Each structure stands twice: as structure tokens, then as C-alpha cells.
Amino acid sequence: MxxxxxxxxxxxxxxxxxxxxxxxxxxxxxxxxxxxxxxxxxxxxxxxxxxxxxxxxxxxxxxxxxxxxxxxxxxxxxxxxxxxxxxxxxxxxxxxxxxxxxxxxxxxxxxxxxxxxxxxxxxxxxxxxxxxxLPDQLGPEGEDGSSPELVALHRSVQETFSKIVEAVPYLPEELQIAVANIDDPVALSQLITGSLRIGTDDKQELLEQVDVQARLRRLMAILARELEVISIGSEIQSQVQSELDKGQREYVLRQQLKAIREELGEEDPLEAELAELREQLDALDLPEVVATQADRELHRLESIPQASAEHGVVRTYLEWIVSLPWNDRTRDDLDLHRAREILDADHHGLEDIKDRILEFLAVRQLKPDARGSILCLVGPPGVGKTSLGKSIARAMGRNFERISAGGVRDEAEIRGHRRTYIGAMPGTIIRAMRDSGSSNPLLMIDEIDKMGSVGSGGGPESAMLEVLDPEQNDTFRDHYLDVPFDLSRVMFVTTANTLDTIPGPLRDRMEIIRLAGYTAQEKLEIAKRYLVPRQLERHGLRRSWVGFGDPALRTLIEDYTRESGVRNLEREIGRVVRKIAREIVEQEQDDDAPPAKPKRLTVSQARVEELLGRGTWAGADEALRRRTRRAGVATGLAWTPVGGDVLVVEAAAMPKSGSQPTLTTTGQLGDVMQESVRAALTWVRGNLAGVAPEVAQDWFSQHDLHVHVPAGATPKDGPSADITIATAIVSLLTGREVAQHVAMTGEITLTGEVLPIGGLKEKALAAQRNGVRCVIAPRENERDQEDIPEPLRSRIDFVWVDRVEQVLEAALGGLPVGPRG
Incomplete structure (x- = not known):
């Protein structure tokens, strides 16, 4: 009960x-x-x-x-x-x-x-x-457990378990005595199984085994394994304790030696220097490989005479180790709203770049250990690539360092020189990391497209492959340091004017973001928000004293500069501000009265022309229209590393002077563009009856043809001028002028198809700057017009074509394309 x-x-x-x-x-x-x-x-x-x-x-x-x-x-x-x-x-x-x-x-x-x-x-x-x-089974020999094998297993289990009790603190000594006094093998196996901390599967296996002899054999194997694990653990603990004791002993002896020297007044400057280096190294949380190398070099330094040249080499090396930010890092500011405010405050437009930075911050918030990004900003000069890098660093709360890659021609400038060379030092990457003061800065590698190698192989581009590869740069090894340095937390931003000179493997490691340039309206906003206030501040003028009207800024944009960026625009604004500053100072010095607050001055269009004289590009649009107002002349659009530009193609003919007609090309045309002239000429000759039926079929056999592209000092190349050349030749044959305010771009085939081209946005910006109102482009580029700002799309008519006949109809067919009111 x-x-x-x-x-x-x-x-x-x-x-x-x-x-x-x-x-x-x-x-x-x-x-x-x-x-x-x-x-x-x-x-x-x-x-x-x-x-x-x-x-x-x-x-x-x-x-x-x-x-x-x-x-x-x-x-x-x-x-x-x-x-x-x-x-x-x-x-x-x-x-x-x-x-x-x-x-x-x-x-x-x-x-x-x-x-x-x-x-x-x-x-x-x-x-x-x-x-x-399920009763226990003792086997066929002796129900009292007198089997010799069973007795041997019984004793082996007792001895092994006794050794485990001696080595394991959680088993009491009384258990060792109890096990030694047990004669029943069944009771022995049950007591040990219940006392020992072994896996559940092993215990269940012992429980299910009814054969006592087999159970003891399995228990013996488990005990032997546990004893081996305990033995290995004891050895490891002994080694660790030995190392700790050795380090503690060295520390005590050094402290005693230091106290003795101080007592005797024998302070050694070399010892003080070594002690300072040792303290600095101990304070750093260095990776194991680096700590081992630094300790080895420090012991070498202790044994090298101070007068030896090697002493200075080793000391400089250790000073570099101490100065690097091995584990110091800044905390990323992951507030997307604040980051957007900073980016908008520093730059107008550039929405693709800003969205990419916000995406990076969002990913970093969800995955803090995400690898650093590698962005490549490609665009013409003056569009704000370098300043954008500073804004990105400020928005993320990271330190910023800039590396100029222009003119770098040696791999050692990136990786450093080995210490065997006199005056060796780390490369630019390690020096930039030291200057940044953190292990996760934003490093801007400026003008990466202007690196050039000497000879074959081993150029700086090869060294950059490791720096800009997220799968490799966590163990970047500088030749001078000769120890791995982790660059995986660094955010790299590179800049370039063109991708053509960047090797393919290096270009493949970067995320390309293109900056095409600014429209006239965007330049006006940038000038009002950033350029004018900055120039006034630099020249000591207050915004309450001087202001710029929109007509004045438009005049500077259209008549004094003709660029994709705003660098020259800011330079021209600076010229105006300096002249105004001079006038203010001269007026104060001529008057006897004490200096007073200057009257508010608003710079007008007339005032700009008065201060700067006639603009470099004033009347350029009319000059372009005047040049194209004759048969045989067509306007094309070209892409250059500094942005888009217009291209005038002229065709002229004369009676042949020899036995065979000739084709002459001038204007410093490249191989591809000379092939474009021949391809366009072949298509026109093959389709002469369709495009110019009034021209005799033997016209080309009786005339020499000359194709010229003005601005002969500037090299020109590329296939996108094909339809412009064909239009100029047909215009010459038919005597019809190309419609005013029309420019074109596109590559043709011998069958008359128009193939797509690149850089449509840059070319559209160039068309706007030169007063072009209609652009003829390949139909396959129609999807690219989404990249063109809406204000620009609304001011330019795009004619999308598939064949050369459509180009000729739009350019020579008398379409009502002209200046808008």
C-alpha cells in the first residue's frame, strides 16, 4: 500500500x-x-x-x-x-x-x-x-561468473575505471573503492554505466546487451576511449600551463632586471626602446601569424648591435607592425535616412549611385559580416567621382583615404619592396591603411584606368587583382610586411574615365557604375547649390554681398564652357568672383571713409560678358549650322573619354586625276573609322539607283572621292559614324543638304542594316550642348533612352531606324526638323 x-x-x-x-x-x-x-x-x-x-x-x-x-x-x-x-x-x-x-x-x-x-x-x-x-546471460561456463575471459574482463574494467576516477574530478574517490569491491560482473557494469558521462547511444547499447561478457567487452572499449581522451586533454592542459608559467617567469625576471637597473641608475636607451616596442606589441590583438613574426623580429632586434644597419631595418619593420590598424574599426552608420540626406546635400542627381550606397547599408544592417563592396565609377572628368567617394565615406561613418593610381607603372608600388632592398617600405595599400587608422575604411583608388605596366607581366594591374578580389584580399600579403593583412572589411571605390584601358580580369572584379555627365539644367542647379557658395567662401565674399542670376549662370554654361562635368564651370565662376573681389577692395581703398558693408551685387548676363569678354563657345551653334548648310556635310555624334561630342563629316568629289578613281580620308582617322568610310561607300555604290536615281551609274568610276573629318589634330576612331559618312556621301551625290539641327549615330552593314552603338546618353548630352534638336539612332538603342533625363528627352526628338534608307529619309527627306520656339 x-x-x-x-x-x-x-x-x-x-x-x-x-x-x-x-x-x-x-x-x-x-x-x-x-x-x-x-x-x-x-x-x-x-x-x-x-x-x-x-x-x-x-x-x-x-x-x-x-x-x-x-x-x-x-x-x-x-x-x-x-x-x-x-x-x-x-x-x-x-x-x-x-x-x-x-x-x-x-x-x-x-x-x-x-x-x-x-x-x-x-x-x-x-x-x-x-x-x-530480459535477464542477464553469463554464458555457458559457470553461472557464478568463473569464466577466465569474464574474470579478465572484470579486472580490466575495474583497473581502467580506477584510472579514470583518478583523472576526472567529477567522480568521487568513494566510487573507486566501491568498484574495486564488486565481485559481480553484472553489478559492476551497471554501476559504471550509471556513473560515467558517456553518450546516450553508448549507454543504450550497453543496456540492450544482455550477454554480460559482450557488455563488459563493449564497456572496456568505451572506457579505453575515454581514458585516451582524458590523457590527451591532460597533455594539452599541461602544455598550456607550461607556456603560461614560462611567460610569467620571463615577465617576473624582466621586471626584476628593470628594477635593478633603475636602482643602479643604468637605464639603457636601447632597452627603453625595446621595452616600449614590446609594450605596444602586447597591447595589440595581433593575429597569431603576425604575433609570431613580430616576436621573432623583436628577439632579433635584442641581439643586433645598435650600430648595425640591420638594427634600423628591423626596428622600422616593427614600427610598421605597431602602426597598422589590425583590429581597430569604425562602426558603420546604418541610418538610411541620414545617409540619404548627406548624399543629397553633397551631390545633385546621381540617383543610381545613391541607391547603390543605400542598398549596401541595408545589406550591412541585415548581415553585419558581409564582405566589402568594390565599386568603379566611370565617367568624364569633372562629374564628381572623387568627391562622391568622400560623401559615401561620410554617409557611412567611415574613414576616407585616397590613392592615386595614375602613372603607377610598377607592381612594387602596390605591394611594396622586400626588406632586402635599401630604403624598402610597404606599398600604397598598406600605407593608406595606416593613414586611415581603421581596418574598415573607404579606400578610393583614383584614375585606375591610367595605370601602366613596364614590360610584360608583373605590372600594377596584376597586384590589383588580389587587392580587389573579395575571395583573396582577406590574406593580402605586402612584400615588405610578408604577413597576411585582412582587406575584406575595406570598401573600395575606384574611378576611371574609360574602361578600355582596364584589363578584363581587373574590370570583372568591380561593379561598374557609369556617370554620363550633366544636362544644362542640372549644371544650373549644381552651380546655384554648390559651386557659387564654394567660390564665394574661398574668395572671402559673403553670399549676402554677391549673387548670380540664372541668365548669368546659363551664359557661363553655354558660352564659356562646353564639357560633361562642371570643373571648367567652377573655374569660370571663380574668375568672375575674383574680379568682383578686386573691385570691392579697390573701392574700399579709394574711399576715405571707413570700410562699410558692400551693397548687394547680382551678377547678370551682361556683367559676365563685361568681366570675362566674349565666350569661347559663343556662336558655336550657329557656326555648326553654317558649316552643315551645304551638300556633302553631315553631323554625327561621338563618344570620348571626356564625354560626348559632335562630329562633322565632309565629303567632296572631283574628276579623277589618274587612270583609276581614288578614295582619300583625312582628319587623323583610326583603322576602324577608315573601314567605316569604305563600308559606307560600298553600300552607297551598291544602292546608287535607289538612293540617287538621277546620278549616272558610272559616276564613281569617273570621280575621286575625299572624306574629311575636321579637327585634324584630334585622333578619331570607332564605327558609330557609319551612317553619318553614308549620309554625307549621298548628300554630295544628290545635292540635297542635310536637315538643320539633325545629328546621327550608328554602325551599318553592307546590307544596309543599322547596328546599335554605345554611349547614347553621353551623345544626347553633346547634342543638347550643340543645339541639336533631332537625333537619328539605331532602333535597338531605343531602350537606352530610359537612362537619359526626362527634361533632355522632352527637348530632343529621337528617330529610331533599322536601315540606312530610313536614315536618308529622315536626314534628306525634307522632314520639318528645326529649332523650336
Whole structure:
């Protein structure tokens, strides 16, 4: 019977008294255990918290106190079914139960017989199964365990376990004595299995093994493995302790030596220098490889005489190690709204660049350990590539360093020189990292397209491949340092005017972002917001004294500058401001009265022309129209590294002077453009009857042809002038002038198809600057007009063509294309 000794309230202990029933009878409730394997004839403490397990315990306490303890196959499953538990377990008797205030139960269960679950009779509200006992089997020889092999295993297990008890602190010495006094192999295996911290699978395997001899053999293997692991762990701990003791001993001896020297007044400057270097190195959290190298060099320095040249080399090397930001980093400012405000405040437009930076910050917020990005800003001079890099660094809260790659012709300038050379020093990358003061700065590599190598191989481009490769630059090795330096946290931003001179493998490592240039309206806004205030501040004038009207700024943009960027525009604004500053100072010096606040001056268009004289580009649009107002002349559009430009093609003919007609090309045309002239001429000759039926078929055999592209001092090349050349030749043949305000670009084939070209946005900007109102372009480039700003698209008519006949119809067909009112 069950007797309740005390009230079973919360926190009260329920003592179970009386003899429990012996023998194995079923069915019995089954209590699944997680990460716990029961052992026969051992006491097992358990914590029960699941609702169905609490109900099981309540029902067991109300009955004969017996249940079956079985280990779950998967500890992650909270309520396993019949298939989720092992078949072999242990019958247990609940000896004590404690109710905890949180509703859980603490049990002390006495394990008895090993049993196998044969059939489940219930699964709800908890598992109930029929069982059969699995008694121990001592083997055919002697029921008292007198088998020689069994005795040998018994003793080996005792000895091995005794060694483990001596080495493991969590096993008490009393357990070693108890094991040594056990003669029963069954009791021995059960005691050791229940006491040792081994894996659940190993314990379950020992439980399921009914052959005592096989069980002891398996237990011996497990004990041997555990003893080996303990031995290895002890060796590791001994080595670590030895190293700690050695370091501590050296530290104590050095401190004693230092105190003795100070007491004797024998302070050595060299020792002081070495001590300072040692303190600086100890204060750094250096990578293991770097720390080993630095320690080796420091010991070398201690043994080298101060007068030796090698002493200075080693000391300089260690000073470089100390000065680098190995683990110092700045925290990224991931506030997207603030970053957008900073970018908008520093630059007008450039939405693609700003969106890319905000995307990078968003990714960094979601994945803080993301690798650094490598951006390449490509565009003409003066569009703000370098200043944009500074704004990106300011928006992200990172340190900024700029490296100029223009003119770099040696790989050693990137990687540094080896220390065997006199005057060796690290390369520009490591020097920039030192100057930045952090391991995650923004490094801008300016003018990367202007690097040039000497000879074959080993150029700076090859060194840049490792610097700009996120898969390699975490172990960048400078020749001078000769230890890996992590560049993976650096954000690289490179700039270039053109991609043609950048090798393909290097270009493939960068994300290309193009900056085509600014429209006239964008230049006006940039001048009002940034250029004028900056020039006034630089020249000591206040914004309340001098202002620029929009007509004056438009005059500077259209008549005094003709560029994709705003560099020359700012220079012209500076000229105006300097002249005004001179006038203000001269007026103050001529007057006898004390200096007073100058009157507000607004610079007008007339005032600009008065101060600067006639503009360089004043009347250029009219000059262009005057040049093209004759047959045989057509206007094309070209792309250059400094932006788009217009291209005038002239064709002239004369009676042949020799036995065969000749074709002459002038204007410093490249090989590709000379081929374009021949291709255009071939198409016109093959389609003469269709494009100029009034011209005799033998016209080309009776005339020499001359194609000229003015501005002969400027080299020209590329296939995009094909349709311009063909139009100029047809205009010459028919005597019809090309429509005014029309420019064109496109490559042709011998069959008359018009192929797509590149740089449409730059060419459209050039068309706007030169007063062009209609642009003829390949139809396949129609999708590129989305890159052109809306104000510019609305001011230019685009005629999309597939064939040369469509070009001729638009350019020579009398279409009403002219200046807009």
C-alpha cells in the first residue's frame, strides 16, 4: 500500500512506504526520457514537466508505483510516439516525489529489471505497453561468473575505471573503492554505466546487451576511449600551463632586471626602446601569424648591435607592425535616412549611385559580416567621382583615404619592396591603411584606368587583382610586411574615365557604375547649390554681398564652357568672383571713409560678358549650322573619354586625276573609322539607283572621292559614324543638304542594316550642348533612352531606324526638323 507521510502540497515531499511488488507484469505505463538512459538496480532522479507525463505519474502513484523508463530516439521530440522510443528499457519504482511551485515534479526512481516493450496497448493520454523481462546471460561456463575471459574482463574494467576516477574530478574517490569491491560482473557494469558521462547511444547499447561478457567487452572499449581522451586533454592542459608559467617567469625576471637597473641608475636607451616596442606589441590583438613574426623580429632586434644597419631595418619593420590598424574599426552608420540626406546635400542627381550606397547599408544592417563592396565609377572628368567617394565615406561613418593610381607603372608600388632592398617600405595599400587608422575604411583608388605596366607581366594591374578580389584580399600579403593583412572589411571605390584601358580580369572584379555627365539644367542647379557658395567662401565674399542670376549662370554654361562635368564651370565662376573681389577692395581703398558693408551685387548676363569678354563657345551653334548648310556635310555624334561630342563629316568629289578613281580620308582617322568610310561607300555604290536615281551609274568610276573629318589634330576612331559618312556621301551625290539641327549615330552593314552603338546618353548630352534638336539612332538603342533625363528627352526628338534608307529619309527627306520656339 502507499502511505502519504506529509501533505502533498506545492513544495511538499511525498514519501512512498511499503514493499513494492516484485516480478514483471504488464501492461505498464511508459515514461519516455530525453538524453537519459536508465540502468537496472540504480537510483535515477528525474524532472517531469509535460502534462501527459505529470498525469502518468499521478496514475502510477495511485496504483502499484511501477512504470517503464525508456529513452527517446530523438531528444528534440517532446512527445514521442511508439516509433520514437527505444524498445528496451527498465522497470522503475517511484521512491520519492516532490511537487515544485511551477507545477513540475521531481522524482526519485529505483530501477529494477531490464525489459523489452512487446506491444503498445494505449497511446493516449500516455503510452502503455506490455513487456517481457530480459535477464542477464553469463554464458555457458559457470553461472557464478568463473569464466577466465569474464574474470579478465572484470579486472580490466575495474583497473581502467580506477584510472579514470583518478583523472576526472567529477567522480568521487568513494566510487573507486566501491568498484574495486564488486565481485559481480553484472553489478559492476551497471554501476559504471550509471556513473560515467558517456553518450546516450553508448549507454543504450550497453543496456540492450544482455550477454554480460559482450557488455563488459563493449564497456572496456568505451572506457579505453575515454581514458585516451582524458590523457590527451591532460597533455594539452599541461602544455598550456607550461607556456603560461614560462611567460610569467620571463615577465617576473624582466621586471626584476628593470628594477635593478633603475636602482643602479643604468637605464639603457636601447632597452627603453625595446621595452616600449614590446609594450605596444602586447597591447595589440595581433593575429597569431603576425604575433609570431613580430616576436621573432623583436628577439632579433635584442641581439643586433645598435650600430648595425640591420638594427634600423628591423626596428622600422616593427614600427610598421605597431602602426597598422589590425583590429581597430569604425562602426558603420546604418541610418538610411541620414545617409540619404548627406548624399543629397553633397551631390545633385546621381540617383543610381545613391541607391547603390543605400542598398549596401541595408545589406550591412541585415548581415553585419558581409564582405566589402568594390565599386568603379566611370565617367568624364569633372562629374564628381572623387568627391562622391568622400560623401559615401561620410554617409557611412567611415574613414576616407585616397590613392592615386595614375602613372603607377610598377607592381612594387602596390605591394611594396622586400626588406632586402635599401630604403624598402610597404606599398600604397598598406600605407593608406595606416593613414586611415581603421581596418574598415573607404579606400578610393583614383584614375585606375591610367595605370601602366613596364614590360610584360608583373605590372600594377596584376597586384590589383588580389587587392580587389573579395575571395583573396582577406590574406593580402605586402612584400615588405610578408604577413597576411585582412582587406575584406575595406570598401573600395575606384574611378576611371574609360574602361578600355582596364584589363578584363581587373574590370570583372568591380561593379561598374557609369556617370554620363550633366544636362544644362542640372549644371544650373549644381552651380546655384554648390559651386557659387564654394567660390564665394574661398574668395572671402559673403553670399549676402554677391549673387548670380540664372541668365548669368546659363551664359557661363553655354558660352564659356562646353564639357560633361562642371570643373571648367567652377573655374569660370571663380574668375568672375575674383574680379568682383578686386573691385570691392579697390573701392574700399579709394574711399576715405571707413570700410562699410558692400551693397548687394547680382551678377547678370551682361556683367559676365563685361568681366570675362566674349565666350569661347559663343556662336558655336550657329557656326555648326553654317558649316552643315551645304551638300556633302553631315553631323554625327561621338563618344570620348571626356564625354560626348559632335562630329562633322565632309565629303567632296572631283574628276579623277589618274587612270583609276581614288578614295582619300583625312582628319587623323583610326583603322576602324577608315573601314567605316569604305563600308559606307560600298553600300552607297551598291544602292546608287535607289538612293540617287538621277546620278549616272558610272559616276564613281569617273570621280575621286575625299572624306574629311575636321579637327585634324584630334585622333578619331570607332564605327558609330557609319551612317553619318553614308549620309554625307549621298548628300554630295544628290545635292540635297542635310536637315538643320539633325545629328546621327550608328554602325551599318553592307546590307544596309543599322547596328546599335554605345554611349547614347553621353551623345544626347553633346547634342543638347550643340543645339541639336533631332537625333537619328539605331532602333535597338531605343531602350537606352530610359537612362537619359526626362527634361533632355522632352527637348530632343529621337528617330529610331533599322536601315540606312530610313536614315536618308529622315536626314534628306525634307522632314520639318528645326529649332523650336
Amino acid at each position: 502507499i502511505e502519504i507521510v506529509s501533505d502533498p502540497g506545492a513544495g511538499q515531499v511525498v514519501e512512498i512506504q511499503g514493499e513494492g511488488e516484485s516480478g514483471v507484469r504488464g501492461p505498464l505505463p511508459v515514461l519516455p526520457l530525453r538524453d537519459v538512459v536508465p540502468v537496472p538496480d540504480t537510483m535515477l532522479p528525474l524532472a517531469v514537466g509535460q502534462e501527459r507525463s505529470v498525469r502518468l505519474v499521478d496514475d502510477v502513484l495511485a496504483g502499484d508505483r511501477r512504470l517503464v523508463l525508456v529513452t527517446s530516439r530523438d531528444a528534440a521530440v517532446e512527445a514521442p510516439g511508439p516509433e520514437g522510443i527505444h524498445e528496451v528499457g527498465v522497470v522503475g519504482h517511484i521512491v520519492r516525489m516532490l511537487k515544485v511551485p511551477d507545477g513540475t515534479l521531481r522524482l526519485l526512481v529505483q530501477g529494477t529489471q531490464r525489459v523489452r516493450l512487446t506491444r503498445f496497448t494505449k497511446t493516449e493520454p500516455y503510452l502503455v505497453a506490455e513487456i517481457e523481462e
